[in-house]
Amino acid sequence: MALTQDIIDLLGAGVAHQVGGCTWDGRPSLCRGLAAQLEPDGRLVVILSAESGFEVINAVRDTGRIALNLTLPENYKSISLLGRDAIVSHGGAAFRELVHDRYLKFRAQLDVHGIPPAYTEAWHVRPDDDLMAIRFTPFSARNQTPGPDAGSALALTTR
Amino acid sequence: MNRRMSDDLTLFGVRRMMEGVIPPTLCTASLDRMPNVSYLSLAEYVDPLHIALSFQFFNRSRENVLATKRAALTLDDPYTGAGVILQLEYLRTETEGPVFERLRAKLMGVASHVGMDQVFHLRGADIYRVLELRRVPGRRELPAAEPRVDLATNSRLLSERMANCGELADLLDTLLDGLGELLRIDNAMLWLFDSAQEVLTLLASRGYEVGGVGAEISTGDGIVGTAVREGVAIRVGHMMNMARYARAARDRADALGFEPVLKSEIPLPGLKEPRSQLAVPLRARGRVLGALLVESKHDQHFGYDDEDALMLLCGQFAVAMSLMQPPEPEPPAREPPKAAVPQHADAAGPTVQLRRYSRDNSVFLDDVYLIRGVAGAILWKLTAEFLRSGRREFSNRELRLAPELRLPDVQDNLEVRLLLLQRRLAEQNSAIQLEKAGRGRIRLNVTRPIVMQNESP
Numbered sequence: 187m188a189l190t191q192d193i194i195d196l197l198g199a200g201v202a203h204q205v206g207g208c209t210w211d212g213r214p215s216l217c218r219g220l221a222a223q224l225e226p227d228g229r230l231v232v233i234l235s236a237e238s239g240f241e242v243i244n245a246v247r248d249t250g251r252i253a254l255n256l257t258l259p260e261n262y263k264s265i266s267l268l269g270r271d272a273i274v275s276h277g278g279a280a281f282r283e284l285v286h287d288r289y290l291k292f293r294a295q296l297d298v299h300g301i302p303p304a305y306t307e308a309w310h311v312r313p314d315d316d317l318m319a320i321r322f323t324p325f326s327a328r329n330q331t332p333g334p335d336a337g338s339a340l341a342l343t344t345r
Numbered sequence: 346m347n348r349r350m351s352d353d354l355t356l357f358g359v360r361r362m363m364e365g366v367i368p369p370t371l372c373t374a375s376l377d378r379m380p381n382v383s384y385l386s387l388a389e390y391v392d393p394l395h396i397a398l399s400f401q402f403f404n405r406s407r408e409n410v411l412a413t414k415r416a417a418l419t420l421d422d423p424y425t426g427a428g429v430i431l432q433l434e435y436l437r438t439e440t441e442g443p444v445f446e447r448l449r450a451k452l453m454g455v456a457s458h459v460g461m462d463q464v465f466h467l468r469g470a471d472i473y474r475v476l477e478l479r480r481v482p483g484r485r486e487l488p489a490a491e492p493r494v495d496l497a498t499n500s501r502l503l504s505e506r507m508a509n510c511g512e513l514a515d516l517l518d519t520l521l522d523g524l525g526e527l528l529r530i531d532n533a534m535l536w537l538f539d540s541a542q543e544v545l546t547l548l549a550s551r552g553y554e555v556g557g558v559g560a561e562i563s564t565g566d567g568i569v570g571t572a573v574r575e576g577v578a579i580r581v582g583h584m585m586n587m588a589r590y591a592r593a594a595r596d597r598a599d600a601l602g603f604e605p606v607l608k609s610e611i612p613l614p615g616l617k618e619p620r621s622q623l624a625v626p627l628r629a630r631g632r633v634l635g636a637l638l639v640e641s642k643h644d645q646h647f648g649y650d651d652e653d654a655l656m657l658l659c660g661q662f663a664v665a666m667s668l669m670q671p672p673e674p675e676p677p678a679r680e681p682p683k684a685a686v687p688q689h690a691d692a693a694g695p696t697v698q699l700r701r702y703s704r705d706n707s708v709f710l711d712d713v714y715l716i717r718g719v720a721g722a723i724l725w726k727l728t729a730e731f732l733r734s735g736r737r738e739f740s741n742r743e744l745r746l747a748p749e750l751r752l753p754d755v756q757d758n759l760e761v762r763l764l765l766l767q768r769r770l771a772e773q774n775s776a777i778q779l780e781k782a783g784r785g786r787i788r789l790n791v792t793r794p795i796v797m798q799n800e801s802p
Binding site: 204216218235241245249254257304330 | 370371374378379380382383384406408413415416419425428432481482483485486487644
């Protein structure tokens with residue numbers, strides 16, 4: 187399955203990223219992500235902090251299952267992308283530019299809500315060697331915009 | 346399962362992260378361990394080991410929680426950027442009671458804030474046991490904002506001032522003035538609960554263009570009505586559309602069979618666009634006697650610590666109010682009958698008409714609504730006696746024993762109603778005024794000739 191253009195656009199719109207996992211023994215976990223983008227092979231890569239997201243990283247290594255939530259603060263539009271073939275690797279400096287770009291766009295979104303840049307920085311400014319990459323093929327997308335349809339399936343196009 | 350809390354963290358200590366500026370985020374998983382991440386409207390501190398989450402929709406999160414009983418929740422500090430993650434075990438869903446009502450009232454505030462009040466509806470308060478609580482590592486945290494005031498010290502100071510009050514009027518003014526001076530709470534209203542009429546009557550306010558003494562709302566109206574009905578403090582930290590909230594609360598009150606809402610005869614005070622509100626019940630001797638409502642033009646102006654402080658101060662106020670009886674008289678030092686005294690010997694100017702509707706004792710002076718209920722009955726009785734005998738001074742005792750007043754069996758009621766009546770007359774600058782005339786006595790001052798007209802019902 188491949189992402190629709192709407193979803194691809196959303197990735198670069200200044201969204202908040204939340205990454206969820208669950209170990210085989212049933213322990214859920216989540217953390218903030220720093221950036222996400224579509225890879226040339228159709229997989230998604232999401233970048234997160236090794237220190238902040240250690241538990242999620244361990245859960246994803248355990249099961250390969252991942253949920254990436256993207257929410258745009260300006261209109262609460264929210265979707266989740268699910269994968270079950272997730273692979274964790276070190277991200278490092280190669281993703282510095284992407285992380286910085288996403289950070290600036292997210293900061294601009296929160297600025298409108300009165301949340302100062304220093305606050306956003308508390309979440310986002312991480313050293314290169316702390317950046318981890320999780321790649322997965324989205325097999326399902328869910329609408330997570332608050333409301334009765336939260337959790338319902340969204341269409342993904344076939345490549 | 347063992348409960349693990351990081352050394353320096355307690356659920357109580359992270360309550361402010363549940364304020365809702367940054368929505369809490371929930372992760373659940375299906376039985377085959379596929380995670381689901383979603384934002385929640387509200388999280389609410391219950392006690393040191395339990396938390397309540399809003400249950401609004403039958404969605405994927407709900408399905409997962411019911412299947413696995415497990416969830417992870419992250420909360421972000423709205424001031425420092427710090428974060429915590431909680432491991433939770435689902436216990437039950439509550440659909441009534443104080444936790445549910447607190448969540449419901451807050452949700453209405455949040456819902457109207459995001460323009461989704463037609464969609465948002467609280468189905469229940471999901472109660473979770475907190476299995477673990479730890480800090481999210483690796484964040485560059487900001488220093489915490491300076492507190493508005495030294496809440497503990499200044500609350501103590503205000504409490505001491507209240508403890509020195511010997512009379513209800515002093516007590517009331519001390520509390521409301523102290524809120525502004527010591528706690529920097531500049532907009533406040535104190536409402537009395539009349540359980541017989543199922544209404545709240547405004548006794549006093551501070552910080553508004555109109556005083557509104559004597560204004561009434563029905564039980565269940567707004568967060569103040571809900572605070573009285575449920576006997577719990579309710580705090581909303583976001584901009585809220587009070588009209589929408591009141592309408593929703595009204596529907597609930599109607600469903601419960603309350604009296605139809607009273608069209609207020611007296612303009613209600615209040616901020617046009619409050620961003621934060623906190624309603625605290627006045628509880629004493631197992632009863633709710635009324636509520637204090639405070640407001641601000643700023644988001645998140647009132648925190649949990651304000652709620653705690655005002656709960657204590659309002660509890661002290663309520664107990665003092667309920668016990669504050671003037672010493673019982675003084676054998677009736679009645680004025681000698683003033684036979685043949687002209688009814689309006691010292692009254693001048695055009696005659697005013699005092700009209701009463703006996704159904705609810707609502708009293709009008711020249712078609713201007715004054716007051717109703719017990720306070721209205723008192724005014725009617727005093728004026729009638731004055732016109733009949735010329736007597737101006739009355740003892741509280743004779744009023745308390747007067748069968749026609751039908752005072753509720755709450756001891757504080759007479760003193761409070763007298764104060765309400767006195768302030769309403771003063772605010773209206775009416776031709777009839779009431780003042781204290783020594784211990785346990787009141788004096789009626791009439792400056793215009795009066796005729797009385799009783800309407801039935």
